[in-house]
Amino acid sequence: MTDGRVTRRALARRYLSAWIGFSAGGRFSQALATVMLLFAFGQPTVHALVGTAGTWAVLVTLVVLAGLSLLGQRYRIEWHGVLPLSLLAFVGYCALSVLWSEYSWVALRGFVGTVCFVGLGLYLALGRDLVQVIRASGDAFRILLVVGLGLEVLSGLVLDVPIPAFGIHGDIAYGGPIQGIGETRNFMGFVAATALVTFVVEFLTRSVTMWRAVGSTALAVIALMLVQSPITGLAMIALAVTALALWSLRHAQARTRPVVNGVLAAFVVGVGIVGVLARHRILAEIGAAGGSAIRIDLWSQIRVFIGQFPIQGWGWVGTWPSEPVVPFAVFVDPSGARFTSGLNAFVDAWLQIGLAGMLILLLTALLAFARAWVTATTFPGVAYVWPAAILVLLGVTSTAESYLLHGAGLMIFTTVLVVAARRRSWRRLLPRNDHAG
Template sequence: MPAVQSRFVVRTFATLVFFSVLAGQFWRSLFGWWGYGAIALVIVVSSVVALVKLNPDWMWSRFPKSLIAFLGLATLSLAWSFYLGASLIGVTLQWATTLAALFLALCLSWAELLRTLAAALRWILALSLAFELIVALFVRQAVLPFWVDYGTRNVPESYYWTRGILLQGGPIEGIVANRNLLGFVALMAVIVFAVQLAAGTVSRNWGLAWLGLGAFVLLLTRSATVTLAAAAVAAALLFALWARRRPPEGRRPVYLVAAASVVVGGVGLVALTPQLLALLGKSADLTGRLDIWRSVAGLAAERPVFGWGWVSYWAPWVEPFEGLAVRRGVVYLQAHNAWLDVWLQLGVLGLIIFAAAVFSTLWRCWFLAVDRPRRALADTEPYAASALLPLLLLVALIAQSLAESRILIESGWLLLVVLAVITKRQQATNQRMP
């Protein structure tokens, strides 16, 4: 019984970790930065304690080398950082998020990981819809985050917690205060709930209900970024299922068609950008992203090799970030492209290492999804369904990284580390087995 109770505590804490990184803005809007900091501190300390007490079976030799190199370079950049104080904060946050990710990857079984992630996603979706409904029915006006004083100036629309327009059909921001973030959470929920349904780990009726809710929230966010990410996930799923039906030596057509699809899709995306933007309700400058990208690229070119120093979230109170990305009174704290952000902060060297970390993980996720290993990834779930999840989640993250920098911070970085570690462990397990 004590063992059962301890696993319940571990799973409950894991759900809190997933909830807090996916909906960090909920805590910040509710309790302010100091309250959020206290919650984050508890999570990081508890993660370290769990790693020590549970003593997971792990060898550092199996830790993804590219992730070690990226974290090492980010830490080493303190030596040449243009903004040492901000870099100290950024590096600390990067390591803190990594420690929470290691707790999830090393202390939970795959079945527990999937279960706790699904639970956190359900909480975010349910609370977001309840929050939007309460505001729309009773408050009937836009709501600002608590503990923030904007004075008497006009508050930009994007600073509101929610605009309260659920009954007008949205778009909605939910508890995460951003429709792109809520849309990505909804996309993840659709992926996870679909995998659970296919694996038979949830009842069919409840599974379909939550899957429908995830799709409903996804539609209400009207996020163009997430729409494109969903298309990429659908394409990855189709190619993975096709590859599964062919032996390893007969997959050349799959790879040729996939490569051609990427080229044709990229060319088509560029050629049809104006029509796609009009269809998705976006401005010709991608909601100001083109200006931000030009500014970031110009700044990165001044220190192209090693960058300006790691900072994670931009620090708007220091140069060169002060005034770097301001649009309609909104101060942006990211480059809205993870690859540009890495080039800016860690230079070409950091970009190469980051690409190695992402695409080596994608490589492992792909073969985990299409090849049945000698021992299944999941403990009790049907392998065919659960093994697709790392690939689909990572494809969604990569697609999002072209328009957002979330893969470098909070939930994006945590998920990347978790996927990198669990696929590396699975690879090592398969290689050891006769």
Template structure:
């Protein structure tokens, strides 16, 4: 006969449960803010967003200091540390030191939140936090678009913003009320590409939860259908390409899991051949490919932006103009650097060119190594069986594919967007880099 639990043990269990619930809620809010920063900026203004982001970054640091999660500082990815160090010291030679200082502060604030997610959560907890954040973003986005289309019935501009009178560029609108017209919907983020990327990552996360049976089958299928439907309604060409690239990586990972470790050479040779063929087709049919995805030959102005960025990068090729994160449109050379149809763009729409522009060839090499090492560790986590003993007989899990599929999607997106350098993109890169270095899925 077992004795009844003591009052102190009951209180301890309640406190632990409350603490766990609080940590889960905080992680969800943090990820929601990272992926839907434009929602907060449109709703509560840039100053309000800065306060919220500052509080979340400070809370991440405080929690890490107080809980002291078990990890080894020496096992922090060296390329990550070196990249942040290079961005910081670039203030010394920056052509816009004030803007660089602000960019570095934003980079470290984002990194602080990412370190909390990487060190305070294990892989199953991270998966759940991502799923919760994506459900909120997708659910609120569809609700928002429905309200605008059904009741407001005209395009909606962000709050707290003033615009000149007359016809405005479509990019200025929070929602254009196109839900009943088949898209392109923009969701609470006010940007179809951003919403599409969340939908793509949600497909990965929800699919893994279903495969590992960590959610109820009915609920899992429902949210997976919502994610796929949202992706279709955004009609984002760049994310469709990213999704296709991620699917190819997924297929090769599954193939690798099916063959013995000593028979993997054909898989690698096939992958290398596919890359060569894809590169050849891309070069041969470069002028025709955009039309397949409904894009103009200049890739909706990206070619002009890339040309301008390359020209500037060549003026300071080695160490760049100085880190700035988001481009600062109030300083040179970013004033009117990328303007199209009345819209000023604050990124190079290519992460690799953006790094070259800001940190030169030196920074680009460091960034390439950061991404490549993260991809390499993620690959082996996906294709090697998890080990806790010498025996190599533990079953594969779908969760082991999470870091690989996420980093693959980020890399694919980086060819047309610089999002991997800022907000959710940078945070996810840091999380994957740190967690694949510190622990296994």
């Protein structure tokens, strides 16, 4: 009997060791990275198909597979000074907020989801190099855009009926707006904008053929035109300015870069001031006045609850829970439906983890952008333009949505944060401790 148990344990260890070795292989790792991106950016559709329990099952499975893959690659991964202290502080503060939350079980579930998506982002940054991440992203976005546009054509042109389960209204015949795999036009716009950035950088790094790049870019542009999302439109303007600035800085001489960066900073501040002063006219011109009125009303309601726990917040949940817990159950839109987020990443974070947590998040984002920007403008590899552009997209989108705090937004933010830290972390200068204990 004892020999049988020993044999089974030995076989189990052998199979586990073989699986770890297989999961560390290049093809499996690349396929896993693509599936992660497909799941994260297609999460609304996945949830509609398999429900909450199924979504959690897929998420946990991906985290386990990522952990085994990293375990198999542990000897080749450079860990020294890679994990940013700002990210660790943010996750740690979210964990602490569970302790003082009045809805501990909901907060714990939300924190577990946050850790899972942060873990997926870490896998992309550590288990794959940047070019491989961009290639996996390109493959995932091609599938997402084809499926999203295909569902819209099926709904609006073939069947001529909406598909409520996916949030699709079937308005593609009228030029949009479309929802695709995003459930809302804003998230579909976020997917399409991220895809466009990825396809352009993918082409610049010569990771794909010209015809594939042209076809992929055309898909992304068509989706962007059909979503009719004002916030996505503003994000695309910001990306265009970012592209011009990066091109100028990458071709400028080293001694002139500080001057160019100073001019760019002054330009951004000036545009920001003009935007704030003329916000009502600008919003009316781009057709966002109605949505902005809803957001402003929601933020006014949120401020009342922020005032009750201004420093520590109510407790971290990430995506707002569907359960009737205060304060999240209180916020209802004009149609009577409950909001699923604070429609602004930093207002949302202030409500959940207070001023202290929001400032940690802001510091984390600013530090990540500074590192990514310096790397993108000084490092010769074109691939390093991608993290800086993604952070600009996340930053602009975060003013009207809370994608940064959960799901695909949090995962891709973690990835670019770690990629930027790998090149610019001050802890890389510290002496190594390589001797065996």
